[in-house]
Amino acid sequence: MVIIITAIVMGIEVVGGFLTNSLALLSDAGHMLTHLFALGMSFFAIVLAARPVTKEKTYGFYRAEILVAFVNGIVLLFLTAFIFYKAIFRIISPQPVAELQMLLVAILGLAANGAGIFLLHGIGREDINVKSAFLHLIGDTASSVAVVLGGLIIYYTDNFLIDPLVSILICILILIWAGKLLAESTNILLEATPKHVDIDEMVSFIKRRVPGVKAIHHVHVWVITSHMYAMTAHVIVEDITVNQSHKILEKINQLVANEFDISHTNIQFEVR
The missing domain is CATH 1.20.1510 (Alpha-lytic protease prodomain-like)
Known part of the structure; x- marks a missing residue:
């Protein structure tokens, strides 16, 4: 109307x-x-x-x-x-x-x-x-x-x-x-990083809050459309089981959703 x-x-x-x-x-x-x-x-x-x-x-x-x-x-x-x-x-x-x-x-x-x-x-x-x-x-x-x-x-x-x-x-x-x-x-x-996201700050935040995460690299955050954000990242962990990595993944997804409003993630684990 x-x-x-x-x-x-x-x-x-x-x-x-x-x-x-x-x-x-x-x-x-x-x-x-x-x-x-x-x-x-x-x-x-x-x-x-x-x-x-x-x-x-x-x-x-x-x-x-x-x-x-x-x-x-x-x-x-x-x-x-x-x-x-x-x-x-x-x-x-x-x-x-x-x-x-x-x-x-x-x-x-x-x-x-x-x-x-x-x-x-x-x-x-x-x-x-x-x-x-x-x-x-x-x-x-x-x-x-x-x-x-x-x-x-x-x-x-x-x-x-x-x-x-x-x-x-x-x-x-x-x-x-x-x-x-x-x-x-x-x-x-141009798939620029959203204004409200500081990638270095986000990486540090995840490392502090999620036990088992040694390092994070190849991080990309972009906007799909207004107020809809996506992220990809490589997460370095110890040589752990699939079940343990799944728990880490759940914690990361919850953190980025609650703190940075990122609803779409694609996380790849690496062992070093």
Whole structure:
């Protein structure tokens, strides 16, 4: 429901932005697009999690989320650059805006964001995807408030310079979000170590907490998709029985799951 409401209002803001000649409305629509994407990604992640893995895609379809995120980040950069370009010309040569119509559309956008916050409030407090979507809606509401205030100032002062200034402010917000999106998706695609994992610290932690582990090497930790981590490692032990090595393996898996949120492991034992 929240996704549908956001999509409809974003479309209205795009049309309203062109009809009223308001860059602020177009910028708010662009900002809403970033959060529509965040909502869609949250839903997408839930749908993908329910799909079974196949022989060809042994980790499932989780990386599709990351690919879409990367493409979306690039599109947002081009969109923001276009709005910045238009805003600079509007600052040099201000153009009239249909301020009353702009204000009405902006209020509609604010109401839609408020409705989205109301619908998500209290739902899935422990679900990180829902939390993320909720925070994005709050950010969207803040940008809608800025457009409404800008519309009020223009309506009472006829200062059309406010419109491009508000659009630049919102573009900065989009750039920050798009930059983070591109950085995170690029790191995942390059299979970089997750930010919350320090491999040296993790190795030392395992050696301290798991008796029988002499050394650990060839450690690799990467992100499969948002909040899903995998690890491979070679663990050096004494010449022990299979049953003893299994107990060590269970302890390592439990430790990395509880302390580092790593759910997929592939541990190879070596005797030295």
